[in-house]
Amino acid sequence: MGDFHQNGNIATLHNLSDRSVEDLEADLIEFSRHRLMGLVIPSLYSELATPALQHIVRELTRVPYLNEIVIGLDRADENEYRHALEFFGQLPQHHRVLWNDGPRLRALDAKLAEKGLSPSEPGKGRNVWFCYGYVLATGRSSTVALHDADIKTYKRDMLARLIYPVANPNFSFNFSKGYYARTDGTSLGGRVTRLLVTPLIIALRVVCGRSDYLDFLHSFRYPLAGEFAMRRNAIDDLRIPTDWGLEIGVLSEMHRNHSTNHLCQVDIADTYDHKHQDLSADDQARGLSRMSIDIAKAMYRKLAIQGETFSRSKVRTIKATYYRVALDFVELFEADASMNGLKFDRHKEEEAVELFAANVVKAGDEFRENPMDTPFIPPWNRIISAVPNVLEELRNAVEQDMEEFGS
Numbered sequence: 001m002g003d004f005h006q007n008g009n010i011a012t013l014h015n016l017s018d019r020s021v022e023d024l025e026a027d028l029i030e031f032s033r034h035r036l037m038g039l040v041i042p043s044l045y046s047e048l049a050t051p052a053l054q055h056i057v058r059e060l061t062r063v064p065y066l067n068e069i070v071i072g073l074d075r076a077d078e079n080e081y082r083h084a085l086e087f088f089g090q091l092p093q094h095h096r097v098l099w100n101d102g103p104r105l106r107a108l109d110a111k112l113a114e115k116g117l118s119p120s121e122p123g124k125g126r127n128v129w130f131c132y133g134y135v136l137a138t139g140r141s142s143t144v145a146l147h148d149a150d151i152k153t154y155k156r157d158m159l160a161r162l163i164y165p166v167a168n169p170n171f172s173f174n175f176s177k178g179y180y181a182r183t184d185g186t187s188l189g190g191r192v193t194r195l196l197v198t199p200l201i202i203a204l205r206v207v208c209g210r211s212d213y214l215d216f217l218h219s220f221r222y223p224l225a226g227e228f229a230m231r232r233n234a235i236d237d238l239r240i241p242t243d244w245g246l247e248i249g250v251l252s253e254m255h256r257n258h259s260t261n262h263l264c265q266v267d268i269a270d271t272y273d274h275k276h277q278d279l280s281a282d283d284q285a286r287g288l289s290r291m292s293i294d295i296a297k298a299m300y301r302k303l304a305i306q307g308e309t310f311s312r313s314k315v316r317t318i319k320a321t322y323y324r325v326a327l328d329f330v331e332l333f334e335a336d337a338s339m340n341g342l343k344f345d346r347h348k349e350e351e352a353v354e355l356f357a358a359n360v361v362k363a364g365d366e367f368r369e370n371p372m373d374t375p376f377i378p379p380w381n382r383i384i385s386a387v388p389n390v391l392e393e394l395r396n397a398v399e400q401d402m403e404e405f406g407s
Contacts (some may be wrong), residue, residue: 009219011173011264013165015316019155028065028160031167038068038141039159042127043149043392045076048087052274053149059156061092068140069095072127078405085406094140096398098130099405104397105130115386119377125242131376132235134398136380137391143167145229153184159266163229174234174262175254177220179225184273188333188341191279193224195326195349196292196356197248203322206297207362208308216255217299220265223251224295227268234258239376244291245298249376254304279352292356294375296363304367315364319357326353 006012028037039060047053060069069091073084081099088097099105100122112118128146135141145163158178165176182190201218208214217223224247230238239255241249256264280287300310330349337344363397367373383390 002061007219009215010260012221013176013264013266015161015267015270021155021160024157024160024164025064028164028167029144031169032065032067034169035167036067036140037065037143037163037167038070038135039066039163040070040072040128040131040135040140040144040146041149042072042074042124042131042146044074045080045084047149048084049229050275052152052154056151056154057088057090058148059154060159061090063093063156063159066093068135068138070094070131070134071095071097072100072131073097074100074122074127078102081401082405085402089406096134096138096198096400096402098127098134099401100127100130102397102401105394106403108393111393112383112387117378117383117386119242121178121242123242124214125240125246125377128246130239130394132238132240133380133383133391133394135232136235137237137395142232143229144232144235145227147227148274152273152275153269153271155207155269158227158268162227165264165266166229166231172262173264174258175230175264175325176228177222177251177263177265178225178268179220179222179265180267180269180272181224182222182273184340185271185342188337189273189276190222190224191349191352192288192291192356193222194297194333194382195329195352197223197328197351198296199329200296200299200318200356200360202325203318204303206321207314207318209302211306211371213255213302213306216260217248217251220251222265223248226274236381237379239379241294241298241375243297243375244294245375248295248298251263252298279355289355289359292359293366294361296360297367300363300367304371310364310367312368315361318364319360322360323353326356332383 003014026127043053071088073081076084081102084097088095109118119129135144143163143166145159147159162176162178165171165173182188201214205214226247228250238253242245277291280289304310330346330353334344334346396399
């Protein structure tokens with residue numbers, strides 16, 4: 001059961017009554033007469049074999065209000081793409097599967113690369129970027145939700161609650177962000193949010209001073225949630241990060257492009273679990289270690305735009321402040337877990353804090369060594385300006401792939 005708390009910065013839409021999904025969907029069907037709704041799902045081919053995605057697809061077959069589902073498929077060869085078309089073929093809604101590794105989309109990517117406009121590296125950011133481009137190309141959706149393909153606790157009311165604020169024509173929200181308790185009912189999840197993002201925001205406020213941006217980030221109950229929805233006009237000038245800072249990067253873009261009274265967060269689930277990343281303490285290029293570096297760099301980059309400087313001594317001060325705050329948080333979460341009968345491994349929690357503290361410094365080093373680094377894919381309005389027919393080419397490539405390999 002939710003509470004009534006509003007943070008005064010962005011709107012928080014709570015789950016106060018456990019309203020039935022059928023009631024929510026009845027409203028959304030009515031809203032769809034005015035605002036066509038779509039869903040984007042970035043996916044690896046390997047996820048098709050998981051119970052999580054199989055369950056997600058079964059749930060989506062019962063969703064009555066979506067006008068379009070766009071699946072971005074990564075790391076698939078031709079036979080795997082054919083299998084993906086068959087796998088998603090059970091969806092009754094109009095749907096398309098983007099074969100990101102196929103020759104047609106690769107050719108389009110190479111054309112953009114000639115103009116310096118191609119995503120610099122593969123990954124979720126590139127996948128989402130192509131999917132959003134396809135949404136713009138078809139014009140079938142004026143409101144677009146996005147969620148991952150690895151949610152183990154998925155229910156279709158998650159999608160209904162996520163898209164409701166931006167689909168409702170009586171609301172003025174351009175963007176909604178999901179939040180939830182990151183627990184599977186047996187233990188606490190969400191280590192990067194709990195032990196890095198929130199303590200680091202507090203440390204940055206102490207060392208750098210209060211700022212609208214840090215207050216904005218601190219307003220989100222789960223800033224790393226991979227579930228968000230937006231109106232189509234928010235996609236045009238959205239710069240999507242290519243690294244692990246995708247979720248923080250999208251929030252930063254919303255802060256840059258929109259007034260906070262047009263942004264909200266919404267309670268979409270009582271419990272939530274998905275595929276867990278390894279800590280990867282011995283490899284800074286993988287797992288939560290790489291994620292923590294990229295997230296810290298994303299924060300440094302945004303604050304630098306606002307005039308902050310990050311000398312090595314200043315970053316060491318941020319690290320020391322972060323470390324103390326994060327250790328205090330470990331105690332708070334231990335009490336929370338104990339009271340709720342959840343498993344809690346204090347040693348592993350503090351190991352994560354130690355790794356994140358080292359990576360706060362590592363992120364500062366990388367930021368200073370390459371201050372001109374721009375891990376953002378150019379927004380689609382710039383792409384269209386440089387290559388006016390790009391959306392038509394993208395739409396045709398996807399349609400031709402579906403037609404050739406879907407039989």
